[in-house]
């Protein structure tokens with residue numbers, strides 16, 4: 001490399017170091033405490049990060065950094081002539097996924113840096129920079145060198161992939177062999193406009209069964225019921241709040257309904273929800289039977305209904321279509337058998353069949369919790385034959401079938417396809433529309449539920465991270481913009497700007513440092529999986545408000561809050577944050593006894609919000625001055641008190657009032673030259689407590705200061721205002 005180029009690169013390094021310093025000071029976490037070596041069984045403790053630039057040589061920043069390091073170290077002292085022991089900084093290093101044969105560009109991308117950064121890191125190495133292009137492939141040794149020099153640590157990318165968990169979900173069996181299929185009853189949903197008679201129709205249909213049963217039999221609402229026709233045929237009616245259940249099942253891709261009975265009141269005709277119901281049926285590709293209801297009413301006009309429906313592609317048989325129309329009176333129970341027969345006829349055309357052998361499949365129609373029997377669901381069996389003792393999974397719950405009931409509350413021993421059945425034995429309440437799958441064993445059921453919880457959690461983390469990353473990108477962009485605004489400055493101007501930005505940190509007095517050291521929030525982070533813990537730690541890495549309150553991650557790991565966590569929190573006076581983990585009762589009691597806060601959350605940004613509140617609560621309140629009155633000095637004189645002469649100001653109150661018991665300040669040429677209390681406040685010759693606007697007074701201060709005409713006297717109150725931590729994690 002020639003000397004010119006060397007100089008150019010060195011300049012570049014200086015510039016970049018300066019800016020990185022600026023960036024690191026405002027965006028990165030800098031711990032100032034020594035870390036305590038706490039061992040975790042699963043994880044080692046994360047060391048503190050200083051975002052170091054080890055190849056940085058610039059003298060100014062060498063000094064600034066050494067000062068800064070002092071600030072970053074709890075026990076740090078100013079360097080004297082005495083040789084001090086080296087300050088050990090524990091560095092929180094960003095992890096970079098590396099792979100063989102990475103190009104300069106690849107590496108820069110993996111480190112989230114620009115290409116210049118890679119060039120700088122290779123500046124004083126044996127790499128020939130002259131011939132290094134962005135697409136040049138780097139040797140493994142140099143890849144590692146760049147990462148190390150950047151204060152980061154590397155990780156081979158493929159190791160990470162091995163951590164992905166194997167999918168343990170349960171899925172439906174492939175379609176059955178046609179030879180195994182046998183006829184099954186149709187499953188019918190009744191839809192229609194509000195008040196057109198859906199409930200009345202269902203009640204009347206159910207009553208036909210009560211009549212058919214022994215006297216005293218009462219049907220109960222379980223979300224579905226079976227109607228037995230005199231011909232021996234059966235129909236299952238779904239009796240869940242129509243549209244909602246239908247949509248929920250459709251949304252989950254479960255198709256339970258074979259036929260929709262569209263109820264239209266003969267005197268009202270087609271209404272808004274009639275059209276929506278038609279749309280539901282069409283979307284689900286479920287055929288319709290038209291039940292023209294309220295035909296007992298004199299104003300009933302069934303023909304008008306059929307004509308109106310033509311406009312919505314519901315063409316009745318009389319009009320050359322294939323939709324059967326039955327004129328009924330749900331209230332009077334008229335023509336219900338004709339409706340049932342039409343349903344059976346359509347079911348025959350549809351050739352509804354199912355395989356009643358092998359592992360059971362079904363759909364949850366409704367679920368509830370019974371005080372005595374725990375979670376109960378009504379399900380429609382769609383494949384196989386359900387019997388007591390079978391193991392089922394649905395959503396994130398599983399069941400060992402303890403009992404089964406029909407809609408008459410009678411226990412049943414088995415449920416075949418299309419049969420509605422109440423199932424008792426669930427560990428938790430699965431939601432309506434969830435798919436039921438039988439599995440071989442309880443162990444397998446647990447495995448499936450575990451996998452589903454994990455998959456859901458991953459999805460949630462992914463969504464959380466997307467939000468967080470988008471916000472962090474916004475921040476980065478804002479930073480870049482800010483940096484660009486400096487690009488027209490000369491190097492010296494930039495350095496000056498940089499110095500100005502960081503001056504308050506460099507010159508912070510040791511007394512203040514000691515004071516700020518007191519403000520520390522030690523935290524323990526527990527997550528349910530590696531990914532969530534890592535995600536939270538990544539966010540904590542962006543913590544940049546150490547000057548207000550230090551954030552000290554003393555321990556982190558995966559799993560529920562343990563006794564060890566409580567002990568650590570007690571030792572360090574820390575707070576435990578858990579994401580999607582639990583703290584059992586004995587742990588909670590132990591924590592309460594020791595006064596340890598355990599904060600459990602299921603959403604990352606709620607956890608971070610909570611942490612921000614906790615940090616803010618550590619900040620001493622800021623004192624705000626609230627002005628009560630303002631006066632101007634019109635004349636000055638002295639009075640003799642004992643042996644000394646006391647300066648007195650003759651003032652006029654211009655605004656508000658002067659209150660003797662409050663605080664005052666004296667302002668001269670915009671500078672505050674005194675703050676304190678008055679020793680006397682007089683109106684003419686009388687002592688006064690308060691002097692109001694427009695009034696004149698004489699006053700003296702608790703310090704002998706000569707007044708000047710034109711000075712301002714301000715009376716004020718100090719109010720404490722709660723502070724909020726300035727850290728903005730970007731979401």
Ligand SMILES: Nc1nc2c(ncn2[C@@H]2O[C@H](COP(=O)(O)OP(=O)(O)OP(=O)(O)O)[C@@H](O)[C@H]2O)c(=O)[nH]1
Nearest residue numbers: 193194195196197198199200293294329330331332
């Ligand atoms: N005359 C007559 N009235 C009926 C008939 N069917 C229902 N009704 C009356 O119409 C009103 C509404 O009936 P519902 O069965 O509650 O109607 P719905 O469609 O279930 O109404 P929502 O549950 O609100 O959607 C009630 O007063 C019923 O008594 C019928 O066939 N003839």
